[in-house]
Amino acid sequence: MSAAAAVVDDGRAGAGHVNPWLIAILVSLAVFMEVLDTTVANVVLPYIAGDMGVGADEATWVVTTYLVANAVSLTASPYLARALGRRTFFLACLALFTISSALCAEAWSLQSLLVFRLMQGLAGGGMVPVSQSILADSFPPEKRGQAFALFGVAVVVAPIVGPTLGGWLADTISWRWCFQINGPVGLVTMALIAAVLREPAGAVAERKRARRESRFDGVGFVLVATFLGSLEIALDRGLEDDWFGSTFIITVVAICATAFALMIPWEMTRRDPMIDVRMVASRHFGACFLVMGATGAVMYATTQFMPQMVQQLYGYTATWAGLVLSPGGVVTMAMMVVVGALSNRIQPKYLIVAGALLTALSMLRLTSTYADAGFWFFANSRNLLGAGLPLIFLPIMTASYDGIPAARTDMASALINASRNTGGSIGVSFAANILAHRSQMHQSRLVEHVAPSSPQLQEAMRRATDAFVAQGSAPGHAHEQAFAWIAGQVETQAAYLAYIDVFWVLMIVSLALVPLALSLRSVKLGGGMAMAH
Template structure:
C-alpha cells in the first residue's frame, strides 16, 4: 500500500466520529434511495386505480426512476470532486427528500412521473458518494466489512421495498410509499451534516481541479442522457405502440441511435469524458459492467413481476405479495457479511460465477410454476436469489477496481451503479415484452383446442353445465356460465405459461454472467475493496 493510498484512510482522529457510525448513517440514506427502486412495485395497481391510468402507464413510475438515476450517476463523480463530496451529497439528499414528498402529493400520473424523475436525478449521486465516504472513513483492511454493510443497503433495499410498499398500500395509502421518505430524509440529512467530514485528500483534489480549470463534459452528458432516455422510451412503449409500425417508436429509436453514434467519438476524444468508454471496453471492467447489468435485470425484474404474479393469479394482497420476498432479504443480509470475509481468501471471479449459477437455478425453479404452488414455493425461490446475489455484489466491487487508476475509481463506481440501474430497466422491459408476446402466442395455441369438433372441449363444457345446473341455474344460464368459466381457465393457463417463459428468459440472462465472470483476471485478495474504491 502506497503512502498516498494510505493517506486516503487515515487513522481515526481524536474526537472524530466512529467510522462505523458514519457507515450506518450513509447506509441509511443509501437504503432509502435504493428502496425507492422497488417500493412502488406492489403499489402499481393502487397507483393506476387511484390516478385512473393503465398498468403500463403506472409502470413508468418504476422505470423512469431507474433511468434518471442512471443518468445522474454518470455526472456524480465530477460534480462531487469539483464542489465537494459532502456538499453534493447533502444537496442530493435534500432534493431526494423534497421530491419524495411531492410524489406523495402527486395529483395525476404526469406529475408523479415528473417528481419520480427528480427523485431519480437526486438519488443518482447518493450511492457512489456513499462509497467514497466509506473509503475515506475506513483503513484499507476494514473496507471489505464496511462495503458489506453498504451492500446490505443496496441489495436488501429492493427486496424490502415490496414488503413495505405492500403493507402501506393495503393499510394506509400508496401515497405513503413516498411520504415515508420525508422524516427519514430529514433525519439522515441532519446526521450527515453533523457527523460526516470531507477527507483532506478530497479537499486537495478539489483545489487541483479548480487550478487546472477542468470543465464538466456537458455535451457528453447530454448525449448519454439522450441515449438512455430514448432507449427507455423504445423499450417501455414498444409493445403498446406496435414497435416499428409506430412513428413514435421510429423517431425514438433514431434519436437513440444518433445519440449513441455521436457519444462514442466524442467521449473517446474528450480529455475528461463523463463516461470513460475505454474503461467499459476493457476485458476486466467491461465484463464486470455486463455482469452487473445482468444482476440488475434479475433483481429488479423479479422484484416487480413476482408481486404482480402473486396478486393477479393467486389472490394475494399487496402485503402478502411483499412478504413472499422478505425471507430472501434476510438471507441476503446475512450473506453480505459472510461474503465480505470470504472475498479476502477466494478469487472474485469464482464467487461471481457461483452466485450467477445459484440465481439461474432460482429462475429455473420458478419455471415449475403451477396453480397448486403455495406461499413456501415463492419464499424458497427468493431464498435462492438471496444466496446468489451477495456472491455477485461484493466480489464484483473488488474485481471491477482491479487495474483502475486511483483517479478513475469514482467513475468506476458510478459506472457499476449505472450498469445495475440500466440493467434493471432493461430487465423490466424484456420481461414485460416477453410476457405480452408469449401471452399472445399461448392464447393462439390453446384456442386451437377449443372448437366444436373437440371431444375434450365438449366433455369439459357438459361437465361444467351440469355442475352449474346443480347450483340452480337454468339451462341457458348454465351454458353461458360454463363458457365463461372455460374462458377464465384458458386465460389463467395462458398467464401461467407466459410467466414461465419470462422466468426462462431471466434464467438465460443469469447464466450469461457465468462465462463473463470466469474470464476475469485474478486479483490480489486480503484487503477488501481496494484503496480509493469509491
C-alpha cells in the same frame, strides 16, 4: 491499526477520526431509501391511477420519470462530486431527495407527481455512486469487502422490501405514505451525516486540482443523458405502446441510436469525458460492467414478475405478493455478512460463479411452477436467489475497483451503478415482452386442442354446465358460463407457461455470468485491492 486510523493515513477518506462503520451505516441508510423508491411505486400504481383519475398506462410514467432522471444524473455525478466535494454533493442530493419525497406525498395531480418524481430521481442518481466512493475511501483495502457488504444489503434488499412495504402501505393506509416515510428518515440521516462526515485535506486539495485541470464535458453530458434517458423511455414504454408500431417509440429509439453513435467517438477523444468509455472497454472492468448489468436484469425482473405472477394467477393481495419476497431479503442480509468475510479469502471470480449457479438454480426451480403451488414454494425459490445475489453483487463491486486510480473511483461507481440500473430496465422490459408474446403463442397452441368435436371438450362443457345449473343458473346461461370458464382456463394455462418461459430465459442469463466471471483477473486478497495513486 484501526480502520479509522488506516484511512486517515490515506489523506483522502471521509471518516477522519470517526469510526468508518458509523459512516457506512448512515450512507447505506440513505442509499436504502433511494433504491427502495425504485420499486416501491410499482405495486401502488393502480392506487395512484384511481386517486388521480388517470388510466393505468398514464400512471406508469411515475416509474418511468424516476428511472430516466436517475440515469441522467448518474452521468454528471463524477464531475459534480469532484467540483463540489463528495460531502457537499452527497448532502445536497440527500436534501433534494428528502424534499422531493415529501412533495410526492402531497402531489395534487399526476403532472405535479411526475415533476416531483423527476426531482427525486435526479437526487437519487447522484447519491448512490458517490456513497459507494465514500465507502471505498473511508475503509482500508482489507476492510472494503465488509463495508461493501453493508452497502450491498441496502442495494439488494431495498428492491425486495419495496413491493412489500408499498403494498402494505397502500392496502392499509394510503399510497402517499410510500413517499412520506422518507421525510423523517431523510432529515435524521442528513443531520447525522453532516455531523460525522468530514472532507480531509487530501480530498480538498484533490478537488481544487480537479477544478483547475478538468472541464465539464457539456456535449458529452447531453449525449450520454440523451442516450440513457431515451433508452429508459423506450424500454419502459415499448410494450405498452406496441414498440415499432408506435411513432413515439420509433422516434425515441432513433434519438437513442443517434446519441449513442455520436457519444462513442466524442467521449473517446476527450481528456475529461463525462463517461470513460475506455474504462468500460477494458477487459477486467468491462466484464464487471456486464456482470453487474446482468445481475440487475435478474434482480429487478424477478422482483417485479414474481409478485405479479402470484397476484395474477394465485389471487394474492399486494401485501402478500410482497411478503413472498421477504424471506429472501432476510437470507440476503445474512449472506452479505458471510460473503463480506469470504471476500478476503476467496477470489471474487469464484464467488461470482457460485452465486450465478445458485441464481440459475432458483430460476430452474421456478420453471416447475404449478397450479397448487403454495406460499413457501415461491418464498424458498426466492431464498435461493437471496443466497446467490450477494455472492455476485459484493465480489463484483469489490473487483470493479481493482486497479482503478483513486481519482477515478467516482467514475467507476457511476458506471457500475448505471450498469445495474440500465440492466434492470432491460431485464424488466425483456421479461415483459417474453411474457406478452409467449402468452399469445401458448394460447394459440392450446386453442388448437379445444375443437368443438373433441370428446374431452364436450365432457368438460357438460360438467361445467351442470355445475353452473346446480348453482342456480338457467341452462342456456349456464352453457355460456361454462364456455367462458373454459376460455379462462385456457388463458390462465397460457399465462402459467409464459411465466415459466420467462424464468427459463433468466436462468440462461444467470448461467451466462459464469464465463464472464472466469474472465476476471485474480486480485490480491487481504489488502491487495488498494487503488493506484
